[in-house]
Amino acid sequence: MTTQTSSPRRYRGSAIEARRAQRRQQLIDAACEVYGRNGYRHSSVKQVCDAAGLTQRYFYESFSHSDELLIACYEQAATALREEITGAAERASVDRAERGRAMLLAYFQALKARPLIANLLLVEIRGISPAVDKAIFRALQAMNRDLTRVVVRPDHQPDELLHAGVMGGVIHIALHWMASGYRQPTDVVANTAFKLSAAMHG
Amino acid sequence: MTTQTSSPRRYRGSAIEARRAQRRQQLIDAACEVYGRNGYRHSSVKQVCDAAGLTQRYFYESFSHSDELLIACYEQAATALREEITGAAERASVDRAERGRAMLLAYFQALKARPLIANLLLVEIRGISPAVDKAIFRALQAMNRDLTRVVVRPDHQPDELLHAGVMGGVIHIALHWMASGYRQPTDVVANTAFKLSAAMHG
DNA sequence: CTAATCTGACAATGTGTATTGTCAAAGCAT
DNA sequence: ATGCTTTGACAATACACATTGTCAGATTAG
Known part of the structure; x- marks a missing residue:
């Protein structure tokens, strides 16, 4: 009677699910790299697998379509970004505007760093x-x-459409900034975005 | 001695360049329809040609890649939209803010109409x-x-990044609105966008 | 009318890629 | 050591589509 209950067999020290999860993660990390560099639609399954050091069969072990891998990449990256941003807000002062500014700064810093x-x-x-x-x-x-x-102030009724607009505006500022090769200083960009977000506070 | 100087031959009453231009325009109009409905990357050359009532050979007569046709569609549509918007601005009062509001209203009206x-x-x-x-x-x-x-007031130095942000915000508002099936009334949407654009006047 | 050229339908080719299948070598349990 | 599973490399298949080529019939000029 062995110690593990679920896995019937171990390879290289880890159970089948662990190996699968590891390969899945390898694929996601490689895909973030490849998709980010070449673009999703100019990347093939083979390229991603090569970058991950795995064969194509392992792609089909974890994902049924390329879309699925792309979504996994996106969600991993978006979650990490979100955590960075909310962390920055919590570390900032209690003033709502200052927290917003801190979030925006963290956002643009993260984009520039990766x-x-x-x-x-x-x-x-x-x-x-x-x-x-x-x-x-x-x-x-x-x-x-x-x-x-x-x-946003708790008593203030949020306007969904306006919020969407502010977020879209911040994203477009980021796109412009990226297209320029991150020319302007990060805090200047964050400040520009902050001006835009003032529409929400009104 | 015939009246036309350039075309060596006429078919169905028009010269070769005119026929080519007509076919080109047919392709553009059909492509706007097909691309708008199915999406560009889910549309094939054949689909567009069928919709235009032309054979594939005529696609290659006027365009070398699909991209070229897409760009032609985009530029035709964007130019028309721009003319509608600037026309609306000129018909509005001389007040700068009111002109801006008129442009935004014309923008969202055009999007809903087509x-x-x-x-x-x-x-x-x-x-x-x-x-x-x-x-x-x-x-x-x-x-x-x-x-x-x-x-924008003539004496006011324009902030390129901020302008990009406002335009991006307006576009995102439009995207949200479209995704909701144009739920909110057009003037409400335009007014929301106007609030966002207030960041430019500051 | 006749010859030249334009038109439209369709076949032929080429390419890139997803997806499945095969198989020998390596790794593990007993 | 031996038999079973896993792994990795690669071949085989399938498919969709762009792009080029062919050709008979329609259209026009002279």
Whole structure:
């Protein structure tokens, strides 16, 4: 009688589910890199597998379509970004405006620190498929909730459309900034975005 | 001695260049329809040609890649939209803010009146190729110039990044509105966008 | 009418890629 | 050591589509 209950066999020290999960994660990390660099639609399954050091059969072990892998990449990156941003807000002062400014600064800092992820999150992701669009929508809504919770006064009725506009505006500022090769200083960009977000406080 | 100097031959009453131009236009109009409905990347050359009532050979007569046709569609639609918007601004009062509001209203009215064109202009166009991205960039800059000329005070130094943000915000508001099936009344949407654009007047 | 050219339908080719299948070598349990 | 599973490399298949080529019939000029 062995110690593990579930896995009938171990390879290289780990159980079958652990190996699968590891390979899945390898694929996701490699795909973030490849998709961010070449763009999703100019990347093939084979390229991703090569970058991950795995064979194509392992792609089909964890994902049924390329879309699924893309969504996994996106959600991992978006979640990490969200955590960075909310963390920055909590470390900032209690003033709502200052928290908003801190979130924006953290946002642009993160984009500059990982340009490939930024490209994946803001450029390559668009217009792939309805399933991907839904994932984007969910991620933006989650961010919107964070933002509302942190910067909007509790008594203030939130305007969904206006919030969407502010987020879209911030994203476009980021896109312009990225396209220019991150020319302007990060805090200047964050401040510009902050001006835009003032529409929410009114 | 015939009346026409250039064309060596006439078919169905028109010269060769005229026939070519007509077929080209047929292809553009059909492509706007097909791309707007199915999305650019889910449309084939054959589908567009069928919709235009032409054979594939005529596609290659006027365009060398699909991208070229897409760009032609986009530019035709964007130019028409721009003319509608600037026309509305000129018909409005001389007050800068009111002109801005009139432009926004005209923008959202146009999007609602031609949903397929709206889908092409704001959704399907994104992330196709560098050449298409350049066309988008040009069109947005042209709009930005219109906007600046009409609503910003002449003595006010324009902030490029902030303007990009406002335009991106307006576009996102439109996207949300479209995704909801144009739920909210057009003037309410335009007013929301107007609030956002207030960041420019500051 | 006749010859030249334009038109439209369709076949032929080429390419890139997803997806499935095969198989020998390596790794583990007993 | 031996038999079973897993792994990795690669071949085989399938498919969709762009792009080029062919050709008979329609259209026009002279």
